[in-house]
Amino acid sequence: MDLFQYDFMLRALVGALVIGLAAPALGIYLVQRRLALIGDGIGHVALTGVGAGLLLNRSPVLVAVVAATLGAIVIELVRSRGRTSGDLALALLFYGGIAGGVMLVGLSDASSGSLNAYLFGSLTTTSPADLVTIGVLGVAILVTMLVLRPALFAVCHDEEYARVSGLPVRALNMLLAVGTAVTVTIAMRAVGVLLISALMVVPVATAQQVTRGFRSTMAAAMALGLFAAGAGVWVAATADTAPGASVVLLAIGSFLVVALLAAGRRALRRRTRPAAVPVAEPTEHEVVLR
């Protein structure tokens, strides 16, 4: 492909591939914990960090990492205490974060174009320094999520059991929260604050239509993320579309295709095989825990 002879396109491609691999590797734990939209909330908080960075003339990405990490820690504390209703806390962060970001960017000298770059991604403006940041942090996320998979799986699957197993549940939860913040911030360059969650969640949703286990879901989701990122950048380069949107639309397109294929396979099986006899089970006793 001719376009990839340009350094900036190559950088865009490499950055997108790293994020395409890392985002679902982390996102699977969020989906397992039914916190699929948390990345969105943290992304909104990161935007306030971007605004603060632009206003203070500091690196917007680094300030965003700090803001997003703080936001993630607050969300995790609210979640683990279980006091405030989780969705209300998230709503406050969503709207507070985006309003703060828009206001701070407005106060700074930055053009409205730079706000757009963070809202919807601006992969082609990735500088070599950006690429190093994305590469180092992306690989760190990837390695952590893969090495700690048994422990993170246990915590996200059954937190009480993990506690009785003596696992450092609080530390692992914090690690996941901070990891989410870091992933969101590096993915901000590629797909933008408003589309980040898609890259963390959609490949996982696609994979679990056909997989049977956690490990296979994780592997398939990472492959799908890699495909959507690579193909998205290629489409963006050839058809001159927005890279972030192209990546996300390809991910959602894969979801639809796989969902249709899976539904077709199920329908076919039902026709070729007699209906399964439902297993009779005694009715459950009502048990009051507290």
Next chain:
Amino acid sequence: MTEPVIQVAHAAVGYDGRAVLRDVSLTVTAGEVVAVLGANGSGKSTLIRAVLGLVPLGAGSVTLFGTPQRRFRQWHRIGYVPQRLGAGSGVPATVGEVVASGRLARRGVLRLPGRADREAVAAALRAVGLADRAGDPVATLSGGQQQRTLIARALAGRPELLVLDEPTAGVDAASQEAFATALRDFRDGGGTVLLVAHELGPLRPLIRRAVVVHQGGICHDGAVPEPAGHHAEPGHDHVHPHCDEEPAGLWSM
């Protein structure tokens, strides 16, 4: 005299200012199989959750294997079987993957699973009769098979004490039998068991001692109470212990 595995002394637990357990004391020694019985809401589940540190104590103390619970770190000596699989999630997980979680207490967070882990998982699956289901998604199993998966997860860590919360509630007969066998093997291997139950069913012959929780206190500690009244009729194997001070008709359903 055998070593006490669990020592609960004058424990009190409350939720939002409402007392659930008051002044409960209980000692379980090595090799015992103890059933905690009681009506719904009597506080029996809270008792074992307090033993495991899942609910904070308002007063009193819990000692595990001779160590105060707060300082207890040898969690691999305990296998916990919750009432049911956690809220569940959209991400599929195989039976083998869930059971493998039981090895973490022994292995720690950072070490990768090795041969000993795989062998322990396979042995635990055999013990509950699910060896051929290791690769199946947990969500496709029946309720009883899911419960057996959780027991296998606890057994995989090779614990010395099993703590089970209503292991047989809503479980089909085949699973109850498989479960009783697994528990008998565990006891014969020198294990200690503390279980909460609503009905004992096939577990009854295993249980030597019953503790009855009633309105937040222990009102019976000794032999398994005989079913009385209409509970004694054939086909009804609920164990509804009858405490002296309780008003008549409280247990009738």
